Amino acid sequence: MHIPLLRGGKPYESLNTVEVKDFRTGQAVAQLSQANSGLIRRDLAKAAANKSALDALPVHELLQICKNAAALFLEAELPLNSGSQTPDDYVRNLSVTTGMPESLCRINMGKIHKVLDDMAAVLGGLTRGLDISILDAGWGEQGGRSLSYSVQTNNLGAILPNNSPGVHSLWLPSIPLKVPLVLKPGSQEPWTPYRVIQAFLAAGAPEQAFGFYPTDYSGAAEILMRTGKSMLFGDAKTVATWEKDRRVQIHGPGWSKVIFGADQADNWQKYLDVLVDSVSTNSGRSCLNASGVWTPAHGREIAEALAQRLAQIEAKSMTDPEAGLAAFVNPQVAEHISRLVDDGLNQGGAEDVTARYRDGGRIAEVDGATFLLPTVIWCDRPDHPLANTELLFPFASVVELPQDELLAKMGPTLVCTALTEDRKFVHEIMSAPNIDRLNFGAIPTNKIAWDQPHEGNLFEHLYKQRAFQSATH
Amino acid sequence: MLTDKIKQAKQTLDAHVRDIVNWHFDPATGCQFWLEYADKLDFDPRNEIGGYEDLKMLGHFEDYWLRGGPVRKWVPKAFQKDPIYVFETGGSTGVPKARINIRDFQTDYELFSGTLSDASFPPGADWLMLGPTGPRRLRLAIEHLAQHRGGISFFVDLDPRWVNKLIKRSKHEELELYKEHVTSQALNILRAHDNIQCIFTTPKLLEALCEKIDLAKMGIKGIFCGGTEMNAQFHRFAREELVPGIDFVPTYGNTLMGLAVNKPFDPADNYAIIYYPPAPRAVFEIVDPDNPDQLVGYNETGRVALTTLTKEFFMPRFLERDEGDRAEPIEPYPWDGVRNLRLLSSLQQSVVVGVY
Structure with missing residues (x-):
């Protein structure tokens, strides 16, 4: 051909x-x-x-x-x-x-x-x-x-x-x-x-x-x-x-994110589906996929729950109708990305939370194809090298920091799904120049309204x- | 018969190798580099090297030998009183290699002149050389070619080292401006001198020039084109779209070797670029990259090992940064050639090949 x-x-x-x-x-x-x-x-x-x-x-x-x-x-x-x-x-x-x-x-x-x-x-x-x-x-x-x-x-x-x-x-x-x-x-x-x-x-x-x-x-x-x-x-x-x-x-790169206001952080469980979809839909391959979840509270719990859900996504054959994870055309790229994550973890202050919910390592092979399995990182500070990293697979970092620091520290964000009803915070988000597309409420970052x-x-x-x-x- | 010609060419090559080895390893005529090299050997090359195959005893000529001085170590004693030129390679791979020259470039281009058609490169016609001059052999060589054919050569310079820097820095706008600067000078010259009927240039510059004018309407009859990025697709594009009706002659030359000519155009080759070296002054071997002592089969891909055999310069079996398919001998050139020469696959990510 x-x-x-x-x-x-x-x-x-x-x-x-x-x-x-x-x-x-x-x-x-x-x-x-x-x-x-x-x-x-x-x-x-x-x-x-x-x-x-x-x-x-x-x-x-x-x-x-x-x-x-x-x-x-x-x-x-x-x-x-x-x-x-x-x-x-x-x-x-x-x-x-x-x-x-x-x-x-x-x-x-x-x-x-x-x-x-x-x-x-x-x-x-x-x-x-x-x-x-x-x-x-x-x-x-x-x-x-x-x-x-x-x-x-x-x-x-x-x-x-x-x-x-x-x-x-x-x-x-x-x-x-x-x-x-x-x-x-x-x-x-x-x-x-x-x-x-x-x-x-x-x-x-x-x-x-x-x-x-x-x-x-x-x-x-x-x-x-x-x-x-x-x-x-x-x-x-x-x-x-x-x-x-x-x-x-x-x-x-999109560096898209889901952010919580302090008013909604306590309700994080009701948004778990939004987080899962934002990170993993289309195998995390789009700039619209979230690579960060930034919250003023419950960061650890969010990371645990998200990791538990994403760890259920398995590498499957290319023809499996249930397949939701894309393979890496070049296995060396998968290995390189995995090493990059490990290097970040080795600096301290971060944990691959998904590791506890997977059998085996981050890299998987099925039918001759190499995959990186979904990975959720807990970061204890916003300037950690893994806190604002976008990678070509379902990968997200959960970062906890005070609400009044969140917008300034989260950097350029192509899509922001903001989970808050706090009018002051809503106003600040609306005015943030580092946000491009903006969703308020339970809308996954990757969900596109074509009339927008x-x-x-x-x-x-x-x-x-x-x-x-x-x-x- | 081609087989007889191949046999004859091999005998000529073996005899030439003996002459050249005798010359370069003779204390009365050879250069400091090879004489010192011979001192470290446990044999005398003049006694042991009886033909081309025996050059393997000397190993492969190393790239770094030509990088840095003193350059006089390469001047054969017999030529020490002659005017010496030094020519450098393009400089796209670090410190440039330098090669001394006395008259080789003139001889190479006189031999090449014999392959050009008088109809498309008319004797007495003037030339435009649009390409790298500076420390390269090319400027003097093209000028000599024009003079040898009774013409005068005009020049527009392009600095490939600057181009490579612009590419590495992704300065696309500047690169475009520089290309514009070069081609506009060429246009001025072409418009002002109507006896220019022949051009030497590079593929990229030919593209840029043809964007501005119809070279056939400007009276150009022959284009001698060499440099990087010459492949079958460019060859076809040039003949079909850029310069239809103008004789288009692809060549492969470098400071270390001389000038290889393309197989005469044959539609059956589907525009493949098939170069033959100017044997016995230079030889191509297409070798297994993992075992450079082993030739690959005809039509198989291998790394180019280049040997230069002149009294001015002896370079046995230098492994070039190029690869290609081994081409069979043909009637006009009864020795090995190379088809579809290109940058060695293993280097393709690391070397910037410029617009020239």
């Missing part, structure tokens, strides 16, 4: 390929074409013409295309170069190359379907209720006021990750927002972006709107440099270089509101 580049939607087989491998056997599942950076540059020179193809379609038609693409993505046998791919093929290939169990792959598939199917609501969330057909003419009237938005780019580049297919839902709105895509997939996960594009094409989207360029580091830099706006997914080191570039929307703007609002990234007056209408 050969996964080609897509240049303006058209397949192109590069002579430079890498193998996408079954992580357990090392056998190649597919050859993945690699784009040389000059080829990417050459194609990006056609950005304005590519955008015209999308501009020619009214938004309502693009929304219908999204709806049709949703069904095709979920159910259809779609082209894969000279062959085709059924939904089952997609799930199987995704699982064996990323280590995500088929059960979780299907859940993520559902998430992408949901976003495509409900695109009108998603755009409503991103634009806070704008009549999106305003984008067709560039201006319109809403609530008795003239409104106009100017697009800031001819394309949206995206340097995509391997960790979870659900993140691909973030760039999908670009098509109904009339901005062509330039995607660099992760080396182990070309499957989802390729299939999404095929679903769009089968639903009638113009092929010029889609660039798919598996490539190396220099090709990725080329995309970030030459697309007017882009998204970059990666670890802290990867994204650091681009953090000051306003064209690039950064999706780095996502982290890094794509509409605001692609469009700018401008003052507008017209004497001619």
